[in-house]
Amino acid sequence: xxxxxxxxxxxxxxxxxxxxxxxxxxxxxxxxxxxxxxxxxxxxxxxxxxxxxxxxxxxxxxxxxxxxxxxxxxxxxxxxxxxxxxxxxxxxxxxxxxxxxxxxxxxxxxxxxxxxxxxxxxxxxxxxxxxxxxxxxxxxxxxxxxxxxxxxxxxxxxxxxxxxxxxxxxxxxxxxxxxxxxxxxxxxxxxxxxxxxxxxxxxxxxxxxxxxxxxxxxxxxxxxxxxxxxxxxxxxxxxxxxxxxxxxxxxxxxxxxxxxxxxxxxxxxxxxxxxxxxxxxxxxxxxxxxxxxxxxxxxxxxxxxxxxxxxxxxxxxxxxxxxxxxxxxxxxxxxxx
Amino acid sequence: xxxxxxxxxxxxxxxxxxxxxxxxxxxxxxxxxxxxxxxxxxxxxxxxxxxxxxxxxxxxxxxxxxxxxxxxxxxxxxxxxxxxxxxxxxxxxxxxxxxxxxxxxxxxxxxxxxxxxxxxxxxxxxxxxxxxxxxxxxxxxxxxxxxxxxxxxxxxxxxxxxxxxxxxxxxxxxxxxxxxxxxxxxxxxxxxxxxxxxxxxxxxxxxxxxxxxxxxxxxxxxxxxxxxxxxxxxxxxxxxxxxxxxxxxxxxxxxxxxxxxxxxxxxxxxxxxxxxxxxxxxxxxxxxxxxxxxxxxxxxxxxxxxxxxxxxxxxxxxxxxxxxxxxxxxxxxxxxxxxxxxxxxxxxxxxxxxxxxxxxxxx
Numbered sequence: 001x002x003x004x005x006x007x008x009x010x011x012x013x014x015x016x017x018x019x020x021x022x023x024x025x026x027x028x029x030x031x032x033x034x035x036x037x038x039x040x041x042x043x044x045x046x047x048x049x050x051x052x053x054x055x056x057x058x059x060x061x062x063x064x065x066x067x068x069x070x071x072x073x074x075x076x077x078x079x080x081x082x083x084x085x086x087x088x089x090x091x092x093x094x095x096x097x098x099x100x101x102x103x104x105x106x107x108x109x110x111x112x113x114x115x116x117x118x119x120x121x122x123x124x125x126x127x128x129x130x131x132x133x134x135x136x137x138x139x140x141x142x143x144x145x146x147x148x149x150x151x152x153x154x155x156x157x158x159x160x161x162x163x164x165x166x167x168x169x170x171x172x173x174x175x176x177x178x179x180x181x182x183x184x185x186x187x188x189x190x191x192x193x194x195x196x197x198x199x200x201x202x203x204x205x206x207x208x209x210x211x212x213x214x215x216x217x218x219x220x221x222x223x224x225x226x227x228x229x230x231x232x233x234x235x236x237x238x239x240x241x242x243x244x245x246x247x248x249x250x251x252x253x254x255x256x257x258x259x260x261x262x263x264x265x266x267x268x269x270x271x272x273x274x275x276x277x278x279x280x281x282x283x284x285x286x287x288x289x290x291x292x293x294x295x296x297x298x299x300x301x302x303x304x305x306x307x308x309x310x311x312x313x314x315x316x317x318x319x320x321x322x323x324x325x326x327x328x329x330x331x332x333x334x335x336x337x
Numbered sequence: 338x339x340x341x342x343x344x345x346x347x348x349x350x351x352x353x354x355x356x357x358x359x360x361x362x363x364x365x366x367x368x369x370x371x372x373x374x375x376x377x378x379x380x381x382x383x384x385x386x387x388x389x390x391x392x393x394x395x396x397x398x399x400x401x402x403x404x405x406x407x408x409x410x411x412x413x414x415x416x417x418x419x420x421x422x423x424x425x426x427x428x429x430x431x432x433x434x435x436x437x438x439x440x441x442x443x444x445x446x447x448x449x450x451x452x453x454x455x456x457x458x459x460x461x462x463x464x465x466x467x468x469x470x471x472x473x474x475x476x477x478x479x480x481x482x483x484x485x486x487x488x489x490x491x492x493x494x495x496x497x498x499x500x501x502x503x504x505x506x507x508x509x510x511x512x513x514x515x516x517x518x519x520x521x522x523x524x525x526x527x528x529x530x531x532x533x534x535x536x537x538x539x540x541x542x543x544x545x546x547x548x549x550x551x552x553x554x555x556x557x558x559x560x561x562x563x564x565x566x567x568x569x570x571x572x573x574x575x576x577x578x579x580x581x582x583x584x585x586x587x588x589x590x591x592x593x594x595x596x597x598x599x600x601x602x603x604x605x606x607x608x609x610x611x612x613x614x615x616x617x618x619x620x621x622x623x624x625x626x627x628x629x630x631x632x633x634x635x636x637x638x639x640x641x642x643x644x645x646x647x648x649x650x651x652x653x654x655x656x657x658x659x660x661x662x663x664x665x666x667x668x669x670x671x672x673x674x675x676x677x678x679x680x681x682x683x684x685x686x687x688x689x690x691x692x693x694x695x696x697x698x699x700x
Contacts, residue, residue, distance in 0.1 A: 173355035176684070178676040180639035181657065182363060185669055188661045189367040268511045272643060275513050276658060294517060295647060299525050306521065310514035317509035 042253070045330040052326020058319035062312075066135050069128035075285060077121070088300045089115035114304030116290070117297035123290070123305060127312050130285040135316065137201050137286070138267040144205025145266075146259045149212025154243055156213070157220025168217065171210045179207050180272065188278045200273070200280050204266045212258050219251040253331035260324030264317040271313050287313045342689055349681050356677045357440070361403050363673075364666050406446075406670075408439020445671040450663050455671040458656065461545060465535055466652030469645070470637050472568060473575040478630060480580045485587025486619060489595065500584060507581025512640050516574040516647040523570060531567050533649040536560070544651060571648045575640045579633065587626055594622035624695050631687020635680045 036044070046052055092114040094104035113123035156167040186203050223229065224247065232246050267287075273279035274288030282289045287309045294306040390396045394405055394412055401417055404410035411418040411427045421427050421436055429435030431442065438444055445455035488500040524532030531537065535544045540563060542548035553560045594600065595618050603613045638654075645654030653672060660668040 169351055169355060172352045173359055176352055176356055176677050176680045177359060178635055178638050178673065178680065181642065181673055181676060184642070184657075184661055185363060185367075185673070264509065268509075271511050272513060272639075275511075276643065276646060278661065291514065291517065295520075298517065298520050301521070301525050303521050303526075306514065306517040310511065310518070313511055313514065314506065314509045318505060321505070321509060 042327075042330040046326045049326035049329055051322045052329075055319040055322025055326065058315060059323060062131060062316055062319065063135060065128060066131035070132055073122075073125045073128050075125065075129040077283065088297065089117040089302055089305065091115075091302075092304050113308040114302075116305050117293070117300065117302055123308050126285045126290045127287070127308050130287045130290055130309065131312065131316075133197060133280065133284055133286040134267055134270060134288070134313070137197070137204065137270050137280075138263045138316070138320070141201045141204035141208060141266045142259050142262040144202065145208035145262055146212050146255060147209075148205070149209035150216050150248070150255060152209065153213035153216025154220055154248065157217040158224060158239070158243055158247070160221075164217070167213070171213055174207075174210045180269065183207055183269065184273060184276065184278050187273050197280055197284055200270065204269060208262050208266060212255060212262070215254055215258055216251055219254060220247055223247045223250050253327075257324055257328045257331065260320055260327060264320040264324075267316055267320070268313055287316075338692070341692060345685055345688060349685055352681055353678060356681070357407055357674065358403070360670055360673045360677070361406065364670055365399065367664075367666070406439055408436060408441035408444070410439075411436055412438050440674060445674070446667040448660075448665055448668050450660070450665045450668075455667050458668060459653065459671055459675065462651065462653045462656045465544065465650055466641055466645070466654065468564070469568065469571055469575070469650055469652060470641055473572045473579075473640075474634075474637060476572060477576045477579045477583070480576065481583035482587055482623070482626070484580065484584035486591050486622075488584065488588045489591035489622075490614065492592065497588075500588070504581040504585045507577050508585075510578060510581075512574060512578050513643040513647055515577055516571070516644055519570045519574060520647070530570055532570060535564060535567050535651055537563050537567075567648075571644045571650055574644050574647075575637070578640065579636065583626070583629065583633070586629055587622070590625050591618065591622040594618040597621070624691065627694060628687045628691050631683050631690070634683040635676070638676050638679075 090111065091104055092112055093107050094111070094114070111122050111124060113127060115121065116123055116126070152167055152171070156164040183203055186207075187200055229242060229246055232242050237246070270279055270286060271288030271291070274286050275291050277289075277292050280286050280289055282292065290309040291306055294302070297305065387396075394402055397405075397415070401410060401415075404417055404419075405412045409419060409428050411421045413422065419427060421434065423434050425434035427436040427438075428441050431437045436442065443456065445459070447454055448458055451458070484500055488497040491497055520532045523530045536549070541552050541560060544564075595614075597618075600613060600618050603617045604610075608617075641652065642654035642657055644650065645652045646658045649655070656668065657672050659665075660672070
């Protein structure tokens with residue numbers, strides 16, 4: 001009983017080692033050549049992808065900051081100060097600002113990312129707290145999208161025929177819709193007054209499954225015809241078991257790669273929607289909604305306000321994309337490390 | 338070839354029908370609907386409310402409303418009336434006795450907000466968007482090909498590495514953030530470029546008005562320079578992100594073409610490098626690029642939404658954002674529909690173009 005079915009589509013019997021002619025005795029041979037599992041092989045290749053390791057490290061750092069950061073620097077909304085609504089916000093490391101000259105008069109070790117304008121809030125605090133929501137949204141909506149996509153693709157690919165045709169035409173329709181337009185409309189219409197984080201997550205999940213479903217369907221179409229599925233069918237294994245135990249594990253690695261791309265896409269997608277003011281309310285900071293008022297203050301030269309949340313988005317998306325690249329190379333049976 | 342085009346066109350029809358259903362469903366799920374605007378207005382009597390519902394056809398069942406919206410049903414009769422009073426199918430053109438309602442007759446309805454026709458509102462915003470998206474598209478394709486090809490020719494050189502770094506970062510960069518930073522640098526700090534609108538309000542009347550065109554007729558030179566100056570930042574915003582992704586794609590495709598046997602053959606025959614590169618490799622390398630660009634046209638729309646709202650560009654994107662804010666359903670439906678159909682057509686065009694430029698494709 002193999003504990004794990006090799007996650008490799010084109011070549012499941014890869015570590016197929018036959019003892020050489022006149023080689024050592026069978027017992028010796030087994031001891032000296034323990035074949036690596038697919039996961040070990042993949043990890044080995046992944047490790048050699050320098051950018052992927054950088055990405056993984058970055059991602060760990062960001063996730064750690066998102067989990068631990070808000071404990072030390074909790075999000076405290078600043079109550080509006082009367083007659084100070086146009087206060088421009090202090091630049092990084094500035095203790096007091098001469099508003100008339102728009103120059104810092106005293107520097108100190110405070111607010112490394114500066115202050116927002118308007119309802120002055122510490123940008124560092126906002127970015128740290130925003131990391132939690134933005135990353136959570138990126139990964140959760142990806143999970144929803146991958147789940148839907150896998151189910152739709154598996155059904156279409158395994159059942160085939162009319163069902164397949166219907167589902168794939170539906171995917172065609174969804175892919176032809178200008179998705180960010182639709183997301184904007186849906187986000188605007190469906191976000192409740194409170195707890196709108198989940199509604200935005202669900203909206204992004206519902207609009208990020210199409211690529212995965214096409215991928216899973218094509219994988220199912222090819223794996224379905226393989227001998228081991230035929231064997232399982234001949235033994236009388238039920239369809240559900242064939243789908244989940246025999247085919248799906250073999251389709252796993254391409255799905256993981258596609259999933260990593262969705263995370264980055266949804267993080268910047270949420271930023272886009274929140275920036276336009278139709279996403280998550282500023283009472284729950286995200287990297288996007290921190291920026292939503294920045295445009296109004298840009299003429300005063302508040303470079304620090306848009307700079308740091310934007311860098312956070314870029315770093316997160318870069319990290320996820322690097323990891324995705326590494327995974328693709330690691331799972332690709334044609335690339336040898 | 339003609340057969341292939343016709344077959345692809347026929348395949349596109351169910352997708353377009355599906356799109357109309359999807360857009361209609363999204364708008365149905367939206368809270369309230371048009372009559373919601375009057376729900377809490379004490380000045381409007383119940384009778385007026387009923388009259389409004391009747392006039393907008395909101396008293397009819399949903400399939401009938403949908404059928405009228407796409408123009409297959411006659412709005413002057415109750416229920417699913419596929420034939421007009423003259424017993425002519427409603428979807429035929431008006432000149433043949435058909436109806437004049439619904440999108441199939443080019444009637445997208447009236448704006449809930451202003452009462453103008455949706456077609457007119459969208460038409461007015463089309464020119465600025467075409468100007469912005471068109472110049473971005475041309476620049477985008479040119480730059481992506483140039484950058485990709487040179488990166489492939491000088492593989493692993495400093496230029497190639499720099500292009501790689503640029504494309505990774507550019508690809509991860511949100512469009513709106515780039516726009517903000519450009520405004521910050523070139524508008525707020527250096528003050529060299531205008532950051533909002535399409536024309537300088539101190540010099541000329543608002544773009545698109547009649548006065549503008551008389552002004553344009555009087556001094557076309559100044560007017561064009563003014564528009565171009567306003568175009569620079571939004572176009573750069575749109576182009577950088579698109580070029581970042583596509584130059585990688587061109588590079589990969591070019592590298593693959595350069596490794597092909599026919600390139601080696603051409604070199605072995607002693608052809609000059611320039612001819613091998615540009616005539617043998619490049620032409621083949623651009624084949625997948627054609628399809629890719631066709632598939633990416635929709636991103637130009639979503640990019641335009643945010644770019645237009647940052648730079649106050651008076652195009653479709655800004656109209657769309659304003660309509661979302663005002664719950665102007667009819668305009669939203671119109672823009673969504675046009676964008677979706679353009680997407681289908683762009684994909685179709687990419688497929689057909691691919692078949693045209695690549696003689697190996699069997700169709």
